[in-house]
Amino acid sequence: MAAVLALVGALFLGSLGDARAATPAPASSSVPSPASSGAADRWSDRPHGFASLAGGTTGGAGGKVVTVTDQASLAAYAAAPEPYVIRVQGTITAQPFGASVTVASDKTIVGVGTGGELVQGEFHLAPGTHNVIIRNMTIRDSAVEGNWDCKDTDFDGIQMDTVHHVWVDHNRFSNICDGQLDVRKDSEYITVSYNRFENNNKTFGLGWTTNVRTQITIDHNWFANTKQRNPSVDNAAYAHLYNNYLTAQVDPGDPVWTYGNWSRGRTKMVIENSYYQDVQHPYQADATAELVQRGSILRNTSGRHDAWGAAFDPREFYAYRLDPAAAVPALVKKFSGPQKRIGVALRVPADHPTVQAAVDAVPAGNTVPVTIAVAPGTYREKVLIPATKPNIVLQGTGQDRSDTVIVFDTPAEYGGSTGSATVRIAANDVTARNLTFSNDFDEAAVELKGEQALAMKTTGDRIVFEDTAFLGNQDTLMTDSPKLDVISRVYVRDSYIEGDVDFVYGRATTVVERSVIRALSRGSDSNNGYITAASTWTGNPYGFLITGSRIVSDAPAGTFHLGRPWHPGGEPNAVAQVLIRDTWLPAAIKSSPWTDMSGFSWKDARFTEYHNRGPGAGVTADRPQMSDTAARDHTVADYLAGTDGWAPYARH
Structure with missing residues (x-):
């Protein structure tokens, strides 16, 4: 329980994080040296684990933000050649039943609040696709009634073939036929975190290949009322499973095909600090595979508990935070699946070179808060948030508001009082935090008719400034x-x-x-x-x-x-x-x-x-x-x- 309290105390710090390289590396069977940064914050908008290596996974970063409410718009933006951050608002029911939404490279798909849903449909990543993030979605109800084994259908929740750099995070998968998540055919640099897998037969499979290439991190997921493939990992070079929670299997009377984790073929698997409750065959390995298990808790389990071989050391590849196994049920129950606080963060300068460029990427008529996360530094530019772009959060990511400064030096004589403002906020519902706004025009050095030089002008309603600084001389802050x-x-x-x-x-x-x-x-x-x-x-x-x-x-x-x-x-x-x-x-x-x-x-x-x-x-x-x-x-x-x-x- 102490771990849960510590997590709650750290939540606010997570959704922004520091900048990271934006260009994914091509697929490769070699794994680079460990990432230099520490473990990612739990609410970071950047992946951890294997998806963070070899250039990282940034999804649609740098692209336009769009909000979709229907299948046609979702399909069009997801398949587009350019990067997009696609927010799914409300429930989208795919037609015909089991229809695929093709997801091209350089995309982020994120549910708005906890209500973004794809019903009776599939996200499909074709061979060669890379740099994709799918977060905060519910994907459900593509199972055909009475067809438990799904032998004659291939309606997955997310299916990927020969892809690289994919992050699947904070989603809920329920009642899908056949695989809720299938990572197939030599896919590489994958992280699957904080998802809920529930009410299913063939849940989460990896492999469909004789090659040994896949590198995957699977952490803080909840498997409940699922029968098999939780996950099944076939011929993965490296599979790191930690802090997962498996409970309440369906059909535990099946002596073979009801199981938890399975290291198959020539897979090297490491399981750490997971929690197995009421599970048959909690973890098992083929004779040709390797499986190392340490620190997990088993309650009312039976069947195979295999562990042999050396597998690998995950810390040779990346840093990560390992929660105590005893805390896993509470943590995963509370924080897996879609979360209200997960949204869109446009990072400056990692994703957009200037603050204004990030503002320009926010869609007109925006109804859901979009965070513009501004890294420490001095940004000499003028910024306008027009009336058509409400619900923006400007967030400095430094330790102090003085770390992140937006500054310009225009006096009123060169553009009028309004034109002199370094930052203008004409939109409603804008919040700025942990930033400094400055107009550093030197009124003593230059003799002008007008010495007004605004750091900030607002005309919108419901504007909030928290932990901000406004620097100037005459007319510093105009509300x-x-x-x-x-x-x-x-x-x-x-x-x-x-x-x-x-x-x-x-x-x-x-x-x-x-x-x-x-x-x-x-x-x-x-x-x-x-x-x-x-x-x-x-x-x-x-x-x-x-x-x-x-x-x-x-x-x-x-x-x-x-x-x-x-x-x-x-x-x-x-x-x-x-x-x-x-x-x-x-x-x-x-x-x-x-x-x-x-x-x-x-x-x-x-x-x-x-x-x-x-x-x-x-x-x-x-x-x-x-x-x-x-x-x-x-x-x-x-x-x-x-x-x-x-x-x-x-x-x-």
Whole structure:
């Protein structure tokens, strides 16, 4: 059970991982030296084991992402010559019964959530196919009623012949005729992990060849209510089986053809830390084969328990994490088969050279979150997430947000305020984590008419920034909406924002929580700038909320404003609303912290404080304080709920 708890604690770290070589090597009977990296995280979007060797298996990485809901679209994209990441949404019932979907090279097929299904059909990988990933799918119900042996049909779940570099992961196979998974005819560099094989006769076979070429890793799979081939491995050069769970066989009374693992022909097989419960012939080997078993647990087993020969040492080929056999039933029951958290990760720069190229690969009208995993480094580019591409997660994969920086240096004079933004987010439902956004235009070095230089501008709704940094001077972070009377919401948490003039501004409802805001000194002994410049629509009761945060500054005491009211173009219905509460204020904050702007009085805006502290805090006639009663209706939840009950803070 300790292993299960440790696994749960590590889950969040898994789905991204580091970059890897993207070009598979041609098929070869030789096996390279061990991979230099350690064992893959459990939720990595890259394979481990033999599929990670000889160039690795990347599937459709670098190709477009598409979502399919019907057989014709699935078949067209799967057979296309170019790389694709194909998301299967909902159930696709193949016609005619038992129909094959041909999968060409350089493809990733992944089920959306836990609902991606291929019913009464087969994925077929023809000879020469390589670099294929099939994940998170349910493949079921191609068995013909009353035809248990399936002698006259060949309706497999996945069938591959003479292929190389294939990863079959987190799928569920059920009630298929005949093989749920057939790896045939000299296929090489295969990994089969975290799948559920259930309710079947001939479950999982390898071989159909006299050659001894196949290298395969089989780990963390659950075989339940299956009769034979769990798996049967014929003439494999190397078969590494570990942490699998076999239980509840069908027809255990058959003295020969009900069995667990079988090392056949000249196979070299290693079994480690697996768990066999209520299994007949849990593992067996031909006299010509080799089988090494260590660390497994057997409960209520009978029949053959063969072990002879030296086989091979898997650690000479790759690193892997071996779970205790006692933990296997709980681990495999919980984490095998389709999982909600498995999705699509577009890696920068491993799959796409720039962040914008990865954004461009996301399909328009996207309805399911797509992660763009950005490796540590500095990306000097401008990025636009258009309104047509919602549900994107920008995720830095470094240890710290400063490890991954998106930066450019355009000032407003060369493209206007919007055009100066390093990153623009016009889409809804976008999240950014563990990243730094910067505009490093040097306002002191160049004398221009406009010194605005945005690091980030948002106009979309339901935007989340977690553990992010925004670096700039004037107008660092603009949170806006498509037009004055449209309300967009932005949540900034555990982040860092720096600037000098109006560096948190716009009309979106914006919450900054548990963050650090640095007010930069411009060298003045009287006025060094303004933190906020809200332009909240008068019909919106919630503008900016800064709460539970810390404002810091190296500016002289009494030289910085908390904010001023921005009325773009003199718009009278843009009436700023700003509440700063439960926040530490530095000595740099003026004793009269709010000020007029462009002829509009701060006293006509909605500026308030509540329970602030620090040397810059205070209560005077020029510092309106919110009442306890009103403060109860001005919480993070109140600002963000809207009409749809949005609560991004609830994820923490």
